[in-house]
Amino acid sequence: MRVGTFAVAAAGALLLTTVRGASGAAAEGAGASNALARELLAQLVAINTTDTPRGNVTTAAEAMAQRLRTAGFAADDIQVLGPSERKKNLVVRLRGTGRHEPLLLIGHLDVVEARREDWSTDPFALVEKEGQLYGRGTLDMKGPDAIMLAALIRLKQEQFTPARDIILALTADEEGGGANGVQWLLQHHRELVAAQFVLSGDDYSVLTENGRPLFFKLVASEKVYADFQLLVTNKGGHSSVPVSENAIYTLTRGLDRLAAYQFPFELNAVTREYYRRLAQIESGQRAADMRAILRDPPEEQALARLSQDPPTARSRTPPVSRRASTPDMPTTRCHSGRSRWSIAASCPDTRRRRCGSAWCRCWQIPASRSAISRAMARCVIRHPRTAVLCRRRSPRR
Numbered sequence: 001m002r003v004g005t006f007a008v009a010a011a012g013a014l015l016l017t018t019v020r021g022a023s024g025a026a027a028e029g030a031g032a033s034n035a036l037a038r039e040l041l042a043q044l045v046a047i048n049t050t051d052t053p054r055g056n057v058t059t060a061a062e063a064m065a066q067r068l069r070t071a072g073f074a075a076d077d078i079q080v081l082g083p084s085e086r087k088k089n090l091v092v093r094l095r096g097t098g099r100h101e102p103l104l105l106i107g108h109l110d111v112v113e114a115r116r117e118d119w120s121t122d123p124f125a126l127v128e129k130e131g132q133l134y135g136r137g138t139l140d141m142k143g144p145d146a147i148m149l150a151a152l153i154r155l156k157q158e159q160f161t162p163a164r165d166i167i168l169a170l171t172a173d174e175e176g177g178g179a180n181g182v183q184w185l186l187q188h189h190r191e192l193v194a195a196q197f198v199l200s201g202d203d204y205s206v207l208t209e210n211g212r213p214l215f216f217k218l219v220a221s222e223k224v225y226a227d228f229q230l231l232v233t234n235k236g237g238h239s240s241v242p243v244s245e246n247a248i249y250t251l252t253r254g255l256d257r258l259a260a261y262q263f264p265f266e267l268n269a270v271t272r273e274y275y276r277r278l279a280q281i282e283s284g285q286r287a288a289d290m291r292a293i294l295r296d297p298p299e300e301q302a303l304a305r306l307s308q309d310p311p312t313a314r315s316r317t318p319p320v321s322r323r324a325s326t327p328d329m330p331t332t333r334c335h336s337g338r339s340r341w342s343i344a345a346s347c348p349d350t351r352r353r354r355c356g357s358a359w360c361r362c363w364q365i366p367a368s369r370s371a372i373s374r375a376m377a378r379c380v381i382r383h384p385r386t387a388v389l390c391r392r393r394s395p396r397r
């Protein structure tokens with residue numbers, strides 16, 4: 001099956017259809033709006049919004065604010081504001097009749113770091129190759145940002161007055177947490193984003209085949225993950241008398257065990273339905289495999305095949321991390337399928353800390369004292385003198 005992985009036109013048209021209802025005029029304007037979306041996307045990709053010294057989200061927010069002013073939005077309806085000079089959010093409002101409470105469209109302007117040497121094209125230039133668009137953030141999520149901006153600009157220029165205000169917030173931070181983005185807006189300018197409901201395009205939602213929309217994904221929940229930093233200690237010694245029990249070797253054995261660990265297969269109501277419905281539009285072996293894992297017990301070979309090529313990997317394959325070094329520890333997915341809160345809740349109170357958006361942080365918990373250390377011990381290391389230090393590291397997606 002030939003499946004398109006990105007479709008500005010399809011998703012843009014979908015948004016407009018959602019907001020306005022299909023009409024001849026909408027179809028006529030779609031071409032210009034899609035061209036604008038493409039132009040905005042190229043402009044956004046060219047602005048480095050990574051959370052690095054070279055990145056600056058405010059530059060992107062200001063650039064889009066200028067686009068909105070040029071398109072006719074009143075200065076009072078465009079806000080660029082945030083906790084620091086480099087971390088400003090863009091909030092714009094298309095005024096409606098006020099018959100209903102506002103609708104909030106939300107996206108984020110920041111992107112994950114991209115090194116030129118890891119990319120086949122310049123990550124900060126929009127490149128089209130064989131019908132695919134390349135550039136950092138094209139999918140996550142400057143593409144959807146550009147679509148929402150172009151749709152809003154089109155509505156403005158066509159002097160459309162919705163029954164409710166339509167607010168678009170493009171936030172300064174999401175990849176590293178929402179402290180400078182959504183959380184900051186809620187804490188400091190809630191009135192700007194208060195809405196009856198919210199739509200986020202931060203997912204690859206429209207799957208197309210030869211330009212024809214096949215399905216629209218709705219996100220019920222996000223898979224969460226946890227990073228751990230492991231610290232191994234032992235009694236040590238002098239380098240002139242090497243010992244066989246070395247903390248580094250203990251750690252490497254633990255990492256080998258972690259690499260070999262297979263998490264048990266689990267489905268919940270949402271993922272079960274997801275595979276059931278996906279099997280209806282897939283074909284051949286792949287469709288059969290999706291049905292096979294829904295049986296009780298699931299078929300092992302089908303599971304292995306799907307794990308090699310999961311549906312999400314087909315649609316989004318950003319280079320997450322191609323290099324690793326200590327103390328840059330591997331991302332683990334202990335407790336997959338369970339809430340991080342179930343881990344946090346089992347930490348002894350005296351060792352629980354709030355960290356950013358309330359992640360659990362534990363220090364020097366002896367093995368067997370908590371669910372975290374039990375999980376780590378099971379996954380990684382069993383050693384009486386091992387101290388496990390676990391803390392959240394900055395997320396990478």
Ligand SMILES: [Zn+2]
Pocket residue numbers: 108140141174202
């Ligand atoms: Zn995102």
